[in-house]
Amino acid sequence: MPFHPRPRRLAQAALTVALALFVVACGNHPDTIFHHRTDFNRDVDFLFKILLWAGGFVFVFVEGILVFTMFRFRHRPGQAEPKHVHGNTTLEITWTVIPLLILALIAIPSIRTIFKTEAPARPDALQVEVIGHQWWWEFRYPQYKVVTANELYLPIGRTVNFTLHSQDVIHSFWVPGLAGKRDVIPNHTNYLWYTPDSTGADVYNGACVEYCGTNHGNMRFKAFTVSQADFESWAKHQATNAIGTPPAGAPAAPATPTAQASIAAVPTPAATVTQAGFVEYPRDKIPAYAVPQTPLPAGLQFDDALLGHGDPANGAKLMVGQGTCLACHAIAGNPMMVGVVGPNLTHIATRTTIGAGLYPNDPRHLARWIKNARMMKPDIVMPTLGKGQFDPTMKSTMTMGLTDQQIADIVAYLETLK
Ligand code: HEC
Numbered sequence: 001m002p003f004h005p006r007p008r009r010l011a012q013a014a015l016t017v018a019l020a021l022f023v024v025a026c027g028n029h030p031d032t033i034f035h036h037r038t039d040f041n042r043d044v045d046f047l048f049k050i051l052l053w054a055g056g057f058v059f060v061f062v063e064g065i066l067v068f069t070m071f072r073f074r075h076r077p078g079q080a081e082p083k084h085v086h087g088n089t090t091l092e093i094t095w096t097v098i099p100l101l102i103l104a105l106i107a108i109p110s111i112r113t114i115f116k117t118e119a120p121a122r123p124d125a126l127q128v129e130v131i132g133h134q135w136w137w138e139f140r141y142p143q144y145k146v147v148t149a150n151e152l153y154l155p156i157g158r159t160v161n162f163t164l165h166s167q168d169v170i171h172s173f174w175v176p177g178l179a180g181k182r183d184v185i186p187n188h189t190n191y192l193w194y195t196p197d198s199t200g201a202d203v204y205n206g207a208c209v210e211y212c213g214t215n216h217g218n219m220r221f222k223a224f225t226v227s228q229a230d231f232e233s234w235a236k237h238q239a240t241n242a243i244g245t246p247p248a249g250a251p252a253a254p255a256t257p258t259a260q261a262s263i264a265a266v267p268t269p270a271a272t273v274t275q276a277g278f279v280e281y282p283r284d285k286i287p288a289y290a291v292p293q294t295p296l297p298a299g300l301q302f303d304d305a306l307l308g309h310g311d312p313a314n315g316a317k318l319m320v321g322q323g324t325c326l327a328c329h330a331i332a333g334n335p336m337m338v339g340v341v342g343p344n345l346t347h348i349a350t351r352t353t354i355g356a357g358l359y360p361n362d363p364r365h366l367a368r369w370i371k372n373a374r375m376m377k378p379d380i381v382m383p384t385l386g387k388g389q390f391d392p393t394m395k396s397t398m399t400m401g402l403t404d405q406q407i408a409d410i411v412a413y414l415e416t417l418k
């Protein structure tokens with residue numbers, strides 16, 4: 001039987017697919033760029049609409065003339081060949097001037113928006129340094145002396161000026177719900193500023209959008225927009241040391257303790273004192289779209305019964321000892337923990353995710369992360385540390401390594417770093 005393509009059926013199917021894509025793309029997805037939650041997105045949206053309408057008008061007009069011509073001047077039986085014409089100055093000027101006007105119409109607001117968004121941020125802006133690492137984000141708030149990772153807090157109504165650097169390769173920084181993307185380039189500083197202005201606190205997903213290696217797709221982050229008061233409170237808290245904060249009334253720790261003395265003084269979980277009210281975005285208010293759903297790798301076992309009974313004091317010791325965590329991680333207040341290779345862990349317990357937005361930050365995930373981070377996120381710098389674990393990057397088995405009990409102790413300690 002010969003094959004008869006059915007153009008009408010095909011056209012119907014194509015239209016359905018196109019409509020479905022349109023609905024998905026323009027729907028109210030939380031990560032859509034069509035949110036108007038910053039001056040930046042509003043300006044870009046204004047441009048987008050001008051382009052859409054101007055382009056739409058040109059399309060309908062040109063196609064209309066085309067279709068009209070096709071029917072009106074089609075060949076009819078017995079018709080003589082029409083007259084051939086060459087050159088028509090009026091027509092040519094007209095069809096040069098009209099596109100010129102359309103381009104001018106587009107260019108003026110485009111250039112205005114480019115100049116506006118490329119201009120330096122207002123001097124009183126909140127400064128946030130963004131440092132891209134393979135494959136996580138470092139965030140620094142120099143005005144508040146805060147260093148954190150993978151989770152941004154932004155005050156509503158205050159302009160934030162991002163200074164973008166990369167530690168290694170080219171990344172790109174994007175929170176679609178808040179503003180456009182901007183490249184994060186080594187040995188070069190880029191800037192991006194905008195003012196979150198949503199009426200309520202909100203959570204946004206961010207991601208790296210410039211291919212940067214194996215885990216490019218696992219280089220995510222979150223942005224929490226909160227009230228200015230909550231932001232101040234959060235920042236004040238983040239600037240404190242979660243460890244060794246003297247309980248109310250206790251004498252302050254010596255300004256420059258010797259390394260040995262401070263390790264001994266480290267594990268005082270009960271002493272985590274929070275003067276500030278707002279410490280983190282309430283976890284029960286985080287919408288589902290901002291909670292990571294990455295499944296745990298099959299074959300990575302951990303004795304979960306140990307969790308919740310770990311010894312934080314021993315965990316703190318392991319981190320600067322056998323665990324080797326000190327080589328890469330910093331915990332403010334512990335002079336031994338000053339590593340800069342990995343994320344700052346000073347207030348790790350106030351973050352909702354680990355591994356750059358890949359997993360929820362809870363004891364189950366933390367324990368497995370410490371046991372075999374490279375199974376959780378391939379080829380990262382953080383080594384496989386669990387005893388007897390196979391390191392998929394080194395292709396070797398850890399004979400020394402940490403036992404589940406030791407890992408449970410470390411988790412217990414990390415959980416105190418509120
Ligand atoms: C050789 C360096 C290195 C060592 C040693 C190391 N880490 Fe890491 N760690 C990293 C890097 C790099 C990351 C970020 C990985 C990523 O998300 O791509 C990380 C991520 C983490 C995270 C998640 C942080 C976040 O905000 O996402 C935790 C928790 C963590 N490490 C704990 C530990 C503990 C506990 C130890 C010691 C038992 C340890 N690490 C040893 C390099 C290291």
Ligand SMILES: [Cu+2]
Pocket residue numbers: 132133135170171172208209210211212216219
């Ligand atoms: Cu990246």
